[in-house]
Amino acid sequence: MASRQSKRRPAPVVRTTGRASRGAARPATQSSASPSKAWSGRFDEPVDELVKRFTASVSFDRRLSGADIRGSLAHARMLAAQKIITPKDLAAIERGMASISREIDSGRFEWSLDAEDVHLNIEKRLTALVGDAGKRLHTGRSRNDQVATDVRLYLREEIDAIRAILSTLQASLLDAAGKYSDVVMPGFTHMQVAQPVTFGHHLMAYFEMFERDRERLSDCRGRVNRLPLGAAALAGTTFPIDRERVAKELGFDALCENSLDAVSDRDFAIEFAAAASLVLVHLSRFSEELIIWMSPRYRFITIPDRFCTGSSIMPQKKNPDVPELVRGKSGRVIGHLVALLTLMKGQPLAYNKDNQEDKEPLFDTVDTLRDVLTVFAGMVPGIRPVPERMRAAALEGYATATDLADYLVGKGIAFRDAHEIVALAVREAEKQGCDLAELTLDVLKRFSGKIGADVAGWLTLEGSVARRKHPGGTAPVQVLRAVARGRKRLSQA
Numbered sequence: 161m162a163s164r165q166s167k168r169r170p171a172p173v174v175r176t177t178g179r180a181s182r183g184a185a186r187p188a189t190q191s192s193a194s195p196s197k198a199w200s201g202r203f204d205e206p207v208d209e210l211v212k213r214f215t216a217s218v219s220f221d222r223r224l225s226g227a228d229i230r231g232s233l234a235h236a237r238m239l240a241a242q243k244i245i246t247p248k249d250l251a252a253i254e255r256g257m258a259s260i261s262r263e264i265d266s267g268r269f270e271w272s273l274d275a276e277d278v279h280l281n282i283e284k285r286l287t288a289l290v291g292d293a294g295k296r297l298h299t300g301r302s303r304n305d306q307v308a309t310d311v312r313l314y315l316r317e318e319i320d321a322i323r324a325i326l327s328t329l330q331a332s333l334l335d336a337a338g339k340y341s342d343v344v345m346p347g348f349t350h351m352q353v354a355q356p357v358t359f360g361h362h363l364m365a366y367f368e369m370f371e372r373d374r375e376r377l378s379d380c381r382g383r384v385n386r387l388p389l390g391a392a393a394l395a396g397t398t399f400p401i402d403r404e405r406v407a408k409e410l411g412f413d414a415l416c417e418n419s420l421d422a423v424s425d426r427d428f429a430i431e432f433a434a435a436a437s438l439v440l441v442h443l444s445r446f447s448e449e450l451i452i453w454m455s456p457r458y459r460f461i462t463i464p465d466r467f468c469t470g471s472s473i474m475p476q477k478k479n480p481d482v483p484e485l486v487r488g489k490s491g492r493v494i495g496h497l498v499a500l501l502t503l504m505k506g507q508p509l510a511y512n513k514d515n516q517e518d519k520e521p522l523f524d525t526v527d528t529l530r531d532v533l534t535v536f537a538g539m540v541p542g543i544r545p546v547p548e549r550m551r552a553a554a555l556e557g558y559a560t561a562t563d564l565a566d567y568l569v570g571k572g573i574a575f576r577d578a579h580e581i582v583a584l585a586v587r588e589a590e591k592q593g594c595d596l597a598e599l600t601l602d603v604l605k606r607f608s609g610k611i612g613a614d615v616a617g618w619l620t621l622e623g624s625v626a627r628r629k630h631p632g633g634t635a636p637v638q639v640l641r642a643v644a645r646g647r648k649r650l651s652q653a
Contacts, residue, residue, distance in 0.1 A: 217516050218271050221278045223523065225264050227313035228278050229257050231306065234409040235389060236297055238402050245296050252293035256286045278310075279303050300401050302393035304423040304511040309389040311519070313410065315432060318526045319381045325530060326374050326439070327650055329537040330367050334646045336540060337363040341639040344621045345460065345550035346559055353557020356621045359545045361634040364642050369442040371649065376435040384428045387412040391422035394510035424510040426500065429522050433497040436529045440490035443532060447483035450543070454480050459549045464542035467535075482539055486532050493528055496521035551621065555595050558586050560619045563627070564596060567618040571610040581607045595619075 207215075233254065240250035260282055263269040275281040280303075287294030341360035346353040387410065390396065390403035396419045403415050416422035453460035463480055471477035499521045507514055561582050568578035585607050589596050597619035604611045617623045629635035632642075 212273060215276065215513070215516075216273050217277045217519065218273060218275065218281055220523065221307075221519050222271055222281070224278050224307075224310040224314055224519075225269075225282065226261075227310040228282055228306070229261055231309045231313060231389060231410065232282070232297060233257055234406045235301060237409065238406050239296075239299060239399075241405065242400055242402055244299055244399055244401075245293075249293040249296050252290035253286065253297055256290040256294060257282075259289055260285050277303070277307075279306055300392065300397045300399040301389060302391075302423070304393050305388045305391040307515075308391075308416075308423055308425070309387065309410075311522070312384050312386070312388070312412075312428065315429065315522070315526070316381060316384050316411075318530070319377050319384065319432065322436075322526070322529055322533065323374050323377050323653075325533040325537060326370055326377070327653060329533055329540065330370050330374075330646065330650060332537055332540040333363050333367045333370070334643050334650075336360070336543065337367065337639060337646075338643040340545055341643070342622075342625075342636040343545050343547045343550065344554055344625060345545070346554040346557060347634075353554065353559050355562055356554050356559045356624045357634040358625055358636055358639055359550065360636070360639040360643070361625075364639060364646070366442065366446050367642075367646055370439070371646075373435065373439045373442065374653065376438065377432075380428070380431045380435050382413065383431060385411075385413045386416050386428075387414070388416040388422035388425075391416065391419035394420055394423055420510045424507065424512070424515070426504055426515060426518050429518055430497070430500045430504065433493070433500050433522065433525050436525050437490075437494045437497045439529060440486075440493045440532065443536060444487045444490035446536075447487040450483045451480050451487070454478075458553070459546055460553070461546060462544045463539065467539045467542065482535055486536065489528050489532055493525050496525045554621050558589065558596055559621065560596055560624050561586055563618045563624045564615070567615055568608060568610065571608075573608070573610060 236245065236250050236253045239245040240247055260269065263285075269281075269285070271281055272284065275284045283294060283298065286297065337360035339360070340363070341358060343359040344356050345359050345362065347355050347357035347362070387403060387407040389406055390401050407413075407415055416425070450461065450463065452458055454463055463483075465478070467480075467482045468478050469481045471479065500518060503514055503517050564585065565575065565578040565582045568581060569575050573581070585596060585599065585604060588603060588607075589599055592599070597616070601611070601613060601615070604615065618627075625634050625636065627635070629638055631638065
């Protein structure tokens with residue numbers, strides 16, 4: 161698809177409006193003449209002006225123009241190969257479409273509200289440029305299968321672009337995880353200090369989430385990449401078309417097998433919105449942690465100034481606006497998923513005008529996801545841990561208590577008994593206002609005679625994380641191995 165014109169604010173702040181559509185420099189206008197609609201012979205009065213504006217989609221679906229031209233050219237070549245149109249007609253169509261593509265790319269194309277949508281705008285212009293050949297292009301197809309094809313072509317390319325940005329974000333996480341593989345921090349459950357982990361291990365948890373996201377998008381792409389063209393309005397066509405030829409030219413993996421389903425299905429868009437929603441959920445969770453960690457109460461990390469803003473009244477403030485906005489945009493994308501599900505739930509077969517409402521939530525989901533991933537991928541390399549603050553926090557919650565229980569199990573004590581022994585030791589440490597590691601050996605022996613001098617190595621933060629050296633564990637050596645595996649997975653993608 162030809163490149164879009166985009167209106168972007170300076171990085172790193174993402175736009176709060178949708179991406180400008182392809183060729184958006186010229187607004188949709190109402191022509192002074194009142195050209196006949198593709199279906200106007202059935203009606204004996206013109207469409208009401210309010211209805212015309214209400215039903216038109218050209219203001220937003222013109223971003224499909226590149227896909228529409230590609231699909232139309234493949235259709236025309238198939239028609240010529242099947243001797244449904246002449247080689248002369250095909251040459252005229254190809255010449256006209258090349259001209260239209262240049263006009264759209266340069267912003268000179270005049271979008272018309274009278275022509276309703278991207279498809280009729282292009283067809284109207286094609287007919288103006290090449291005459292009757294333009295009118296023959298629509299042989300053997302309908303706008304129903306045409307728009308379904310256009311949206312699939314568009315979304316297929318967007319999925320590829322989004323997966324590439326996800327890979328960039330994952331690479332940034334791998335770099336940071338490798339760099340901070342041995343920085344100890346508290347791991348939390350219920351927002352209470354639970355056990356020590358490493359910062360690198362924590363970052364790798366998000367790498368795994370995003371890896372699942374990439375896999376989901378890849379799976380979704382497979383179902384997007386099926387050709388509906390040839391289904392026509394709903395029942396197929398009487399012309400001897402070659403759908404396999406069109407699918408091959410356009411790079412589709414398979415055909416939509418049922419004509420009714422082909423024109424009415426929007427599962428692929430809903431599936432993409434669901435996958436996008438999960439990406440945003442993961443980004444929102446990450447954002448929430450960054451916001452908490454950056455607060456003065458924690459001060460676990462710093463985020464570069466270029467990803468933050470200040471206050472108009474409080475000069476000391478450094479606000480994590482990017483993570484906050486990302487957290488907020490998750491609701492926007494999740495809302496689009498709900499809108500698409502609601503749109504489809506009551507529709508009978510086959511195509512209904514309701515389906516015009518699929519595009520704006522889909523387009524905004526694509527735009528939002530691309531922007532959020534891009535800004536996050538740029539921010540992650542600048543995040544810096546504050547190791548002394550992380551370590552101090554890990555020492556506040558008796559994070560090595562489970563290690564002491566494991567130590568006692570190794571001495572032959574049943575885990576439930578060891579759990580009770582350690583609970584009593586923690587109570588004593590609380591009374592003394594110290595960490596478990598600071599209790600003397602004599603004090604510890606009061607709770608179990610099996611505790612010996614070798615317990616000291618079990619009660620340090622570094623010893624705790626180092627012992628968790630199995631695959632998936634938080635030990636620095638395992639974090640580095642996970643990073644290496646992650647790099648290999650990205651290289652094979």
